Amino acid sequence: MNGSSQRPLDILLVEDNLAHAELIKRCFKQHRAAHRVQHLVDGQQAIDYLLGVGEYADRERFPLPHCILLDLRLPKVDGLEVLRIIKTSPGIKRIPTIVLTTSATEQDVARAYAYRANSYVVKPIDFDKFATLIDDLGSYWMMWNHNP
Amino acid sequence: MRLNIAPKLGFWLSVLAILSAGVTGYYAYRETRTIVVRGEENKLLTATRVLTKRFTGVLEESAKDVRLLAGTPDVLAVVSSLERAQRVSSAQKRRVAELFIAMLKQHKEYFQIRLIGAAEHGLELVRVDRNQTGLSQAGPGLLQEKAHFPYVFRTLRLPSESVYVSEIEVNRELGRHVGHNRPAVRIATPLHGDDGVALAVVVINVELDGLMRSMGIDLPPGLQLYLTNEQGDYLIHPDVGKQFGFDLGRRYLVQDDIPQTGHLIANHQHELVLTTEGSTADQQLVAAFVRLPFGDFAKERFALLGLAAPLPEVYRETLVLRTHVVQIVLGASLLAILVSFGLSQALSKPLLQLVSAIKVFPGRPEDYQLPLKRRDEIGLLAGTILTMVEQIQHQLRLLEDSERRLNRAQETAGIGNWEVDLISGQVLWSDQQYRLLGYEPGLVTANLRNFLRAVHPVDRKRMVHEIRRITRGQEKQGYQAEHRVLLPGGAVKVVEERAEFHYAGHQQPVHLFGTTLDITRRKATEDELRYSHRQLQSEAMTRDKLIEELEAKNAELERFTYTVSHDLKSPLVTVNGFLGMLKADLEAGDRERVAEDVAYITEAAHQMGRLLDELLELSRVGRGNNLPEVLSLNAVVSQAVDLLRGAIENSDAEIIIDENLPAVLGDRNQLVEVMQNLLDNALKFTSAGSAPQIRISALEQNNEVVCCVADRGIGIDPRYHDRVFELFERLDPRIEGTGIGLALVKRIIEVQNGKVWIEHDQGNQGTRICFSLPRGPSGLPE
Numbered sequence: 018m019n020g021s022s023q024r025p026l027d028i029l030l031v032e033d034n035l036a037h038a039e040l041i042k043r044c045f046k047q048h049r050a051a052h053r054v055q056h057l058v059d060g061q062q063a064i065d066y067l068l069g070v071g072e073y074a075d076r077e078r079f080p081l082p083h084c085i086l087l088d089l090r091l092p093k094v095d096g097l098e099v100l101r102i103i104k105t106s107p108g109i110k111r112i113p114t115i116v117l118t119t120s121a122t123e124q125d126v127a128r129a130y131a132y133r134a135n136s137y138v139v140k141p142i143d144f145d146k147f148a149t150l151i152d153d154l155g156s157y158w159m160m161w162n163h164n165p
Numbered sequence: 166m167r168l169n170i171a172p173k174l175g176f177w178l179s180v181l182a183i184l185s186a187g188v189t190g191y192y193a194y195r196e197t198r199t200i201v202v203r204g205e206e207n208k209l210l211t212a213t214r215v216l217t218k219r220f221t222g223v224l225e226e227s228a229k230d231v232r233l234l235a236g237t238p239d240v241l242a243v244v245s246s247l248e249r250a251q252r253v254s255s256a257q258k259r260r261v262a263e264l265f266i267a268m269l270k271q272h273k274e275y276f277q278i279r280l281i282g283a284a285e286h287g288l289e290l291v292r293v294d295r296n297q298t299g300l301s302q303a304g305p306g307l308l309q310e311k312a313h314f315p316y317v318f319r320t321l322r323l324p325s326e327s328v329y330v331s332e333i334e335v336n337r338e339l340g341r342h343v344g345h346n347r348p349a350v351r352i353a354t355p356l357h358g359d360d361g362v363a364l365a366v367v368v369i370n371v372e373l374d375g376l377m378r379s380m381g382i383d384l385p386p387g388l389q390l391y392l393t394n395e396q397g398d399y400l401i402h403p404d405v406g407k408q409f410g411f412d413l414g415r416r417y418l419v420q421d422d423i424p425q426t427g428h429l430i431a432n433h434q435h436e437l438v439l440t441t442e443g444s445t446a447d448q449q450l451v452a453a454f455v456r457l458p459f460g461d462f463a464k465e466r467f468a469l470l471g472l473a474a475p476l477p478e479v480y481r482e483t484l485v486l487r488t489h490v491v492q493i494v495l496g497a498s499l500l501a502i503l504v505s506f507g508l509s510q511a512l513s514k515p516l517l518q519l520v521s522a523i524k525v526f527p528g529r530p531e532d533y534q535l536p537l538k539r540r541d542e543i544g545l546l547a548g549t550i551l552t553m554v555e556q557i558q559h560q561l562r563l564l565e566d567s568e569r570r571l572n573r574a575q576e577t578a579g580i581g582n583w584e585v586d587l588i589s590g591q592v593l594w595s596d597q598q599y600r601l602l603g604y605e606p607g608l609v610t611a612n613l614r615n616f617l618r619a620v621h622p623v624d625r626k627r628m629v630h631e632i633r634r635i636t637r638g639q640e641k642q643g644y645q646a647e648h649r650v651l652l653p654g655g656a657v658k659v660v661e662e663r664a665e666f667h668y669a670g671h672q673q674p675v676h677l678f679g680t681t682l683d684i685t686r687r688k689a690t691e692d693e694l695r696y697s698h699r700q701l702q703s704e705a706m707t708r709d710k711l712i713e714e715l716e717a718k719n720a721e722l723e724r725f726t727y728t729v730s731h732d733l734k735s736p737l738v739t740v741n742g743f744l745g746m747l748k749a750d751l752e753a754g755d756r757e758r759v760a761e762d763v764a765y766i767t768e769a770a771h772q773m774g775r776l777l778d779e780l781l782e783l784s785r786v787g788r789g790n791n792l793p794e795v796l797s798l799n800a801v802v803s804q805a806v807d808l809l810r811g812a813i814e815n816s817d818a819e820i821i822i823d824e825n826l827p828a829v830l831g832d833r834n835q836l837v838e839v840m841q842n843l844l845d846n847a848l849k850f851t852s853a854g855s856a857p858q859i860r861i862s863a864l865e866q867n868n869e870v871v872c873c874v875a876d877r878g879i880g881i882d883p884r885y886h887d888r889v890f891e892l893f894e895r896l897d898p899r900i901e902g903t904g905i906g907l908a909l910v911k912r913i914i915e916v917q918n919g920k921v922w923i924e925h926d927q928g929n930q931g932t933r934i935c936f937s938l939p940r941g942p943s944g945l946p947e
Binding site: 033034035036037039040043047058059089090092093118119120122124140 | 727728730731732734735736738739742743746749765768769882884885888893894895896897898899
């Protein structure tokens, strides 16, 4: 993997499980990807951030991410609801959103795609698989080379 | 009938009879009185006439007597002595006196006979008086001169053989004779000498009272005698004071007292009969007056003779008649009453007999005690009645047959009929109606009370209401009702009543005709059908409900499984992830990182353990519930507080528990768990910088107890009030917890038939979680 060749990305991580968030962050670090990860713990925070309201009004400090990693089971506002809002709000609906979840039920997958999730990733129990996914994400942005 | 005709008839018949008897009696009495008066008048007139005749007769007799005396030798001897102017010897006088005495003895009415000489101023020669003691010749010293009296000087001028009749006058001549002061008539005749010179007079004094008395000796007693002169002056009157009033310068005239007599005096008529109805008793008279010619007829001299009977005396005769009439009337009335009564009885008795015979109706014709043998109208009536009764009975038999058929039809069909006379209130039931109401036909009176008594007690109130509605006229056409009948054996019958009003041309209904139909079997079938239907329905419902529940359970289970699989997977992901990290870190020899990785792994393992424990607890809540018991909330709260004592002391929290929290129905252990979870949350989600303050309160609402646990902590955004009760829902993942607590609370409360919610209070910070539970009975010991 050629992480250095990658442009650092702004990644918004919406994850209520702190351990999982730590895992993901470490993953990015191991691959020496200089991605800037913004971690939020519930659905409401994610919506506020993306719509730039409340404490997240300052776009300098809280820029729109290149990519969103969204857990489905979130406190306050459900991940699917957050996905629906992202994909129906002008200006942010093009941001690639990857659903990250422990649930592999067909129902959840179908719903996520129905709400136009860009990718649906079941949280891998296998560390390598997870790392590959994040790498792929970086390559994805390098390939398309465009910002939201 | 018995009370009317007979007495009425009797009464009026009696009245008629009494009236006719009374009128007849009165008329007879009146007529008799008139006849009596007429008779009395006639009698009086006759008597008066007779008296007049007698009087005239007596005067004629006296005239004869005086002439007889004048013709006697002894008197003639005295005359011849006077003629010769010789002195009349006492012997002569004595012989004349003896003659006179003999005459006086024969005629009681004569009270004095005298021989008066023309010479010596009419000196009396012989005078014989009727004294109280007897007859006596007046002695020489007592002889008087009488020439100045008309009866002397007038008689002396009369031719021989003539008779002078004096006026009726009061004898006032001296002497103790009986005629003193009494009306008298003097009858005299002259005695002539041969040369035709009147020498003496023979005078007879007739005392009129005595005369009248002697004449009227055969007249009825009590008659009053009146005698007047030509002018009407009373000469004889029952009241002596009125006699010879003119003598004393007063005049008492008969025409003043009885004006009709004026005609007699004026010579317009000869006799008069009259009845005076004066105001006083002595003026009420029946009287007869007759002109009495006397004396010198050529001069038409007369007196008026009258007889009178007092009217009461006359009527006295009729008194007996009156008494008799009254007695006869009374007797006749009594008889009339008796006869009327008898007659009315005779009339009403057969009528009553007819009535009592008709009362036997409808017995057999042989039982009728009808007076058929009578040949009068009663007999005819009886015969007619018998025919009528036979016809009626024939009709009745037809009617009975028809009724029997109707009854049989009703019995077979189970239909009874009834009617109510809405005016008299009389109620009629058919036999089947009786049976339908559980009575033997005819054994009880058909009325409202017995009807209601038969109605099943449960339906009675409704039927009373129904009947009241009808009687108040709230129904115009009729009504229909169903009710049960409690039969004497305890069996229950269901009947249907249908009734119609009949107006018969009136404004208000006068009759209510109804039928009663036994619908017990129909009802039973209906009930069975309904029951089956309901059964089917409820089975279908149960099935649907079961399906629904099953579906809900399925959905819940799915959701649960989904949630659980996700949340149980999470620690596994963590463990696996950090195991990978650990491997790399061990290879890299980064000890610090290794320790961190191990801590993550350990925490995940713990989390997993807690999750499993709490899930197990949650699964227990829904099944194997104890029966709810009455619990004191205070006891539940203090038990929970005890369990959390350590945490409370660490956080320095203040817990305020209201006194006398009400009693609730529920499971003790589970409610303690609820309270423990709520208190735990309140202690956990505190605002920074202030010690937690928790208040537990409760109030009773309807049949529920609402209990609230309020804190001054961080509060819950109203947007998430529903979410927080969901399984594994954690608003802030940074605060320790599994997200099961409130889900458990919700489940427990709902299983205990309550609800749980979060109350939003703008004014106050913090969280106020309330739950409701069924209220326990009040007044129980805490």
